[in-house]
Every structure is written in C-alpha cells, then in structure tokens.
Amino acid sequence: MALSDQELFSGLAALIGEKNTLTTPEDMASYCKEWRGLFPGRARAVVKPADTAEVASLLRFCHLHRIPVVPQGGNTGLVGGQTPWDKGDEIVLSLQRLNRIRDIDALSDTMVVEAGVTLQAAQEAAEKVDRLFPLSLASEGSCTIGGNLASNAGGTAVLAYGNARELTMGLEVVLADGRVMDLLGRLRKDNTGYDLKNIFIGSEGTLGIITAAVLKLYPRPRAQVTIFAGLASPAAALALLNHLKADFGAGVTTFELLPRIALEMVCNHIAGNRDPLMTRHDWYVLAEISGADENLSERVTLSFETAIENAIVANAVIASSLDQRMALWRLRETLPEAQGHEGGSIKHDIAVPLACVPQLIDDVCARVERLVPGARPVPFGHLGDGNLHFNITQPKAMDRAAFMALWDEIGDIVYDETVKRRGSISAEHGIGRLKKKLLRAVKDPVALAIMADLKRTLDPQGILNPGKVIDLDA
Ligand SMILES: Cc1cc2nc3c(=O)[nH]c(=O)nc-3n(C[C@H](O)[C@H](O)[C@H](O)COP(=O)(O)OP(=O)(O)OC[C@H]3O[C@@H](n4cnc5c(N)ncnc54)[C@H](O)[C@@H]3O)c2cc1C
Numbered sequence: 001m002a003l004s005d006q007e008l009f010s011g012l013a014a015l016i017g018e019k020n021t022l023t024t025p026e027d028m029a030s031y032c033k034e035w036r037g038l039f040p041g042r043a044r045a046v047v048k049p050a051d052t053a054e055v056a057s058l059l060r061f062c063h064l065h066r067i068p069v070v071p072q073g074g075n076t077g078l079v080g081g082q083t084p085w086d087k088g089d090e091i092v093l094s095l096q097r098l099n100r101i102r103d104i105d106a107l108s109d110t111m112v113v114e115a116g117v118t119l120q121a122a123q124e125a126a127e128k129v130d131r132l133f134p135l136s137l138a139s140e141g142s143c144t145i146g147g148n149l150a151s152n153a154g155g156t157a158v159l160a161y162g163n164a165r166e167l168t169m170g171l172e173v174v175l176a177d178g179r180v181m182d183l184l185g186r187l188r189k190d191n192t193g194y195d196l197k198n199i200f201i202g203s204e205g206t207l208g209i210i211t212a213a214v215l216k217l218y219p220r221p222r223a224q225v226t227i228f229a230g231l232a233s234p235a236a237a238l239a240l241l242n243h244l245k246a247d248f249g250a251g252v253t254t255f256e257l258l259p260r261i262a263l264e265m266v267c268n269h270i271a272g273n274r275d276p277l278m279t280r281h282d283w284y285v286l287a288e289i290s291g292a293d294e295n296l297s298e299r300v301t302l303s304f305e306t307a308i309e310n311a312i313v314a315n316a317v318i319a320s321s322l323d324q325r326m327a328l329w330r331l332r333e334t335l336p337e338a339q340g341h342e343g344g345s346i347k348h349d350i351a352v353p354l355a356c357v358p359q360l361i362d363d364v365c366a367r368v369e370r371l372v373p374g375a376r377p378v379p380f381g382h383l384g385d386g387n388l389h390f391n392i393t394q395p396k397a398m399d400r401a402a403f404m405a406l407w408d409e410i411g412d413i414v415y416d417e418t419v420k421r422r423g424s425i426s427a428e429h430g431i432g433r434l435k436k437k438l439l440r441a442v443k444d445p446v447a448l449a450i451m452a453d454l455k456r457t458l459d460p461q462g463i464l465n466p467g468k469v470i471d472l473d474a
Contacts, residue, residue, distance in 0.1 A: 003065050005044065011065075012047055012091070015057045020097070022046040031072060031092045032083055039080030039433065042088035043070070050097045051114075052172060052180060052211040058093065059209065060178030068466050069093050071205035073147030074118065076139040078349075079432030081204045081468050082147070090466075095146045098211055101125045109217040110169060110186045115146025115210050122215065131217035134161040134253075138333045146210045152202035154428030156332075159384035160253040160290070161218065163428070164201065170214035171197040176459040186214050199454065204430050205465040207458045221253075221290035225300040226325040229307075229316035230281030234358040237285050237383055239312045241354075244287065247303045251296075254288035255384030256332050261393075262380050265338040266331050273331055276317045285383070286332050335380060339393060344400040345378070346407050348390040348414045352423035357386060360417050367413045368392055372406060387427040390414050415442070431469045439470070 003011065005023075013021045022028050023045050033040035044067075049055045062069050068090040072082045084090040098114035099121070105111070106129040113122050119140040126133040135148060137155040147153075149171070154163045161167060170184040183197050200208050231237055237257050244252045260282050266273045289300050300318060307313040319325040339345050352360050365377045374395030381389040392410050394403035415425050419442050431439050440448065451470055455462075462472065 003067070008044060008065075008067070008091075011061055012045055012058070015061060016047055016049045016054050020048040020050070022048070028092070031075065031094060034075055034077065034080070034083055039083045041084035041086045041090075043084045043090055043092045044088060046092040046094060048094045048097050052098070052174065055093070055095075055098070055174045055209055055211055056178045056180050058178075059174050059176060062091070062463055063177045063461055066461050066463060067091060068463050069209075070465055071095060071146070071150065071209050073116065073144030073150070074139070074142040076143040077147060077151060077432060078429045079426070079434040081151070081430060081432030081465065085433075085467060093209065095144060095209070095211070098146070102212065104129055104217075105186070106131055106217070108186055111215050111217055112170075112184060112186075112212060113145050113215060114212045115144060115149075117145050119143050119145065119148055126217050127220070129217075130220055132220045133167070133215055133217055135164055135167055138336075145213055145215070149201050149210050149213055150203065150205050151430045152428070154382065154385065154387065156254050156256065156382065158382060158387075159255055160250050165198060167216050168197065168201060168213055169216055171200055171210055172212040173197075173200050173208040173210055175208050176461065176464050180211075181208070184212060184214050199458075202430070204432060204469050206455060206469050207464065209464075219292070222292045223290065223294065223296040224253075224325075225289045225297050226319040226328050227285075227287045227289070227300065227304065227316055228276050228319075228328045228331070229285045229287065229304070229313045230277050230279060231283050231285065231313050232281070233283060234361050234383070236312055237283060238354060238357065240285060240287075240307055241384060243307050243310075243312055244289065244303065247299070248289050248291070251289050251291045252287065252384065253290045254286065256286040256381060257383035257388070258284040258286065258332065258335070258380045259378060260284070261376055262335050262338075262378050263331065265342060265378070266334050269338040269341040270330070270334040272327075273334060276328060276331070277315050279315045281314055286328060332380075335378075339378065339391060342376070343394040343396075343398075344404045345391045345393045346404065346410045348411065348418075348425075349387070349427050349429045350390055350414065350418045350423055350425060351385065351387040351427035352418055352421045354383075354386045356421040356423070357383065357388065360421060360423075361388075361390075363417050364390060364414055367417070368410060371409060371413065372398075372403070374398070375403075375410075382427075385427070386423075411438075433468055436467075436469065436471065 098116040102112040376393040
C-alpha cells in the first residue's frame with residue numbers, strides 16, 4: 001500500500017534526519033526546476049543524505065515502498081534529467097552533501113572523490129598535488145562529479161583527454177534495491193569480466209546512484225598557449241586542426257569553432273569583450289596547445305606562420321598574458337548568454353565524423369534558410385571532437401514565439417542531416433526527457449531493446465529516474 005505523506009516524511013527523516021528532508025514547496029523549489037526555468041516539476045520531498053550508507057538506506061526504503069527517485073547533482077543538466085515530473089510523486093535525491101575527496105594519490109595519478117564534489121573542487125584538489133584533472137565545462141563551479149559521470153560530460157578538453165568516461169577508473173554505485181557495488185579499483189589494467197562501470201556512466205540516473213569515483217589525473221602542462229585565429233571556412237578550420245596535430249600531436253588540447261555572427265553577438269552584448277583581430281573573418285578558431293616545452297610559444301608562433309603562408313589561416317593572435325588568455329576564452333564562454341539577447345534560439349548538440357562537418361553546416365544552413373528566411377544559424381563548439389552546438393537564432397524581425405514554435409521542424413532538419421552522416425543527436429548533453437522521443441526514432445532497435453533489458457534488470461521496480469532516457473512501455 002502506498003505510504004501517506006506523513007508516513008513517507010517520518011520514514012525519510014528517520015533515515016537521514018529531519019533537517020535533511022525538505023518537504024515544503026518553498027524549500028523544494030530550487031530542486032524542482034533548472035536554472036533556465038525549464039523542465040519544472042513537483043516533488044513529494046527532497047532528501048539530502050550525507051554518505052553512501054545513507055544513500056543505500058534511502059534506496060532500500062524507496063525500493064520497498066516503490067517510491068520513484070530523481071538523482072540530482074549540481075542541477076546544471078540541459079536535457080531535463082535531474083528535475084522531477086509534474087505528477088508530484090517522486091523524491092529528489094540530492095547528492096550535494098557527499099562532497100569529500102576521499103583520497104588523492106599523485107604517484108598513481110588517481111583521486112577518489114564523492115559524487116557531490118563540484119568539478120571545480122576536484123580540479124583544485126588535483127592542482128594542489130601538482131596534477132591536472134582535465135574535465136572542463138563552463139558549468140564547472142556548480143556541476144558535480146556524480147552529474148558529470150551520469151551524463152558522461154564532454155567539454156573543452158575531450159580532444160586530448162577524452163570525456164568523463166575516459167577519465168574514470170572506478171565507481172561506487174548504489175543500486176535500486178540499496179546494494180552498494182564497490183568498483184573503486186585504481187588499476188589501469190583489470191580484465192576481470194564485464195566492465196560494469198561503463199553501464200552507469202552516461203545512464204543519467206536511470207540505472208543506479210553514483211556515490212563515488214576514481215578519477216584519472218595527469219601531469220600539469222608546464223606551458224599552455226592560447227590562440228584565436230580567423231579563417232575563411234569550416235574546411236579551413238579542419239585543415240588547421242590537421243596542421244596543428246601534425247606539429248603538436250596530443251598537445252592540441254582545445255579546438256573550438258565560432259562563426260562571425262557568434263563573435264558579433266558576444267562583442268555586442270557582453271561588456272569587456274572585443275574582437276581580438278584587426279581584420280574581419282567569416283570563421284574563427286579558439287585553440288589551446290599544451291606541453292612541457294619551454295619554447296612552446298615560439299613553436300606555436302612558427303606553426304601559425306606556416307599555416308598563414310599555406311593560406312590555411314588568414315590571421316591569428318596568441319595570448320601573451322593570463323588576462324589575454326581569459327579574454328579569448330570569454331569570447332567562447334559568454335556566447336550562450338549573448339545569444340539570449342538576440343531573441344529565441346533553437347539549440348542542438350550534435351556530433352558527426354570530423355570530415356563531414358563543413359558539408360553538414362552548408363546543408364543545414366541552406367535548408368533552414370528555405371524554411372525560415374532570415375533565420376541566423378550559429379554553429380559553434382567543440383570542432384576538434386566533431387561536436388557542434390548547432391543553434392539557430394530567430395530572424396531579427398520575427399516574433400519570438402512564432403519562431404520557437406518551429407522547434408520540431410528546425411530540429412528535423414538538423415537531426416536529418418546529422419543522422420544521414422551516422423552522427424549523434426546528443427553529443428554530450430544526454431537524453432533526459434528532451435530527446436527521449438528522438439532517441440527512439442534514431443537509435444538501432446536492437447540497442448534500444450538491450451537498454452530496456454538492462455533497465456529492467458537493474459531497476460525491476462522502475463524507481464530510478466522513471467521516464468527519463470527510455471520508456472519501458474513504449
Ligand atoms: C553553462 C553550461 C555549460 C555547459 N557545458 C557543457 C559542456 O561543455 N559539456 C557537457 O557535457 N555538458 C555541459 N553542460 C551540461 C551540464 O553541466 C553537464 O551535463 C554536467 O555534467 C551535469 O552535472 P550536474 O552535477 O549539474 O548534474 P545534474 O544536472 O544534477 O544531473 C544530470 C543528470 O545526471 C543524473 N545524476 C546527477 N547526479 C547523479 C548521481 N550521483 N548518480 C546518478 N545520476 C546522477 C541526473 O538525474 C540527471 O539525469 C553545461 C551546462 C551549463 C549550464
């Protein structure tokens with residue numbers, strides 16, 4: 001029989017304490033919607049356990065009473081996975097109090113951190129022992145390691161270091177029935193059966209609750225050079241990437257693409273931004289090269305001189321101070337905010353094989369222009385990974401609501417051109433609730449069936465983040 005609210009609240013409070021069990025709408029409000037005000041919902045309670053044992057006892061209780069649970073870290077996810085539906089029957093399980101660095105071992109290049117540690121705190125802990133934890137996202141001050149792993153976050157250093165999955169050596173997971181699975185091995189080699197941790201990484205809270213992880217650390221680069229280059233086209237940007245990889249190999253840590261319109265938006269709307277080049281270009285690349293080499297800056301300068309001689313790059317500036325480096329990064333990172341000042345934008349997070357990027361951009365832009373004359377495509381992002389945030393901003397004179405009503409039609413164009421090239425409809429943000437229907441339409445049916453089997457096996461009562469990623473009854 002379903003528990004009454006009173007039975008539920010006293011049951012939860014008995015497990016983790018009254019002050020960590022929030023039940024009033026005011027106390028729960030910030031957990032029930034994300035920062036943009038999207039995906040609002042209602043929860044029966046928000047619970048804030050302190051450690052793995054408390055998470056396990058909560059899950060045992062929820063499993064017994066069939067109470068659906070929505071795991072939440074920093075609440076920065078962009079696809080609505082971390083907030084409850086509006087039915088009001090779920091509890092939000094906030095992992096934020098699991099915020100300890102359990103161990104840091106510079107010799108083994110590993111650190112064991114709990115799920116609620118923010119990405120920034122993890123980076124800082126690594127820095128204190130002269131190591132680098134390379135995952136890097138604009139949301140790093142708020143997002144948590146648990147959320148990063150549950151969404152297999154990408155960001156700006158994937159090119160050199162891989163995404164969250166590749167940076168994880170081990171996991172501790174609380175299963176739906178409250179059992180704790182300890183996979184916190186710190187081994188680079190361990191071929192003892194199936195690699196279970198990878199089932200939970202990227203599962204968006206639908207298969208288990210991540211409570212801790214062993215993360216890989218790297219040497220801190222002794223030198224880092226940041227460049228902003230103007231070029232003629234995305235094809236030229238790919239030629240530059242190829243050129244830099246030939247010169248610096250894995251030292252090319254960041255390679256971000258921006259169209260001219262993006263630079264204009266950030267310079268027009270965000271105080272302190274300015275075009276760093278004296279000449280005007282249709283496309284730009286923000287690149288970063290890292291290494292141990294004292295002469296790195298000279299080598300990068302020479303490499304860019306060659307790229308200019310070979311007509312790959314038209315013009316470039318190299319940051320000569322930390323302030324200049326930050327100013328160049330600001331051009332990239334303030335784009336989402338600047339775009340907000342231009343009216344509505346319909347946003348997509350896609351990936352295609354690198355070589356397909358230029359034609360994809362041309363084809364999407366042409367089809368969007370036919371559908372909505374004057375719409376302003378802003379394809380930007382992690383070009384080094386073939387990952388574009390392919391945003392389409394409304395025509396200047398068009399009504400915002402009328403443009404946003406075209407969400408599905410514009411999405412059909414972007415996703416059609418992406419899938420045609422065997423690309424991904426979600427390169428790094430995940431599926432959540434936003435892309436659930438789309439996933440069903442594009443994913444291999446055998447893969448979908450196996451995903452559903454896994455969900456039934458690991459969560460037989462269907463209490464973990466129900467209705468996110470996949471529907472078992474669809
Ligand atoms: C400004 C900005 C920039 C961003 N840039 C990037 C980027 O470059 N690359 C990128 O990949 N993402 C980016 N994101 C998206 C987001 O920050 C990431 O997805 C991040 O990894 C989410 O972490 P979080 O702690 O906020 O998770 P939440 O938003 O709280 O949760 C995300 C998902 O993980 C689940 N979850 C959370 N914690 C756990 C846990 N411990 N166990 C199981 N499931 C859990 C939730 O249920 C939800 O499905 C950006 C977001 C913003 C706002």
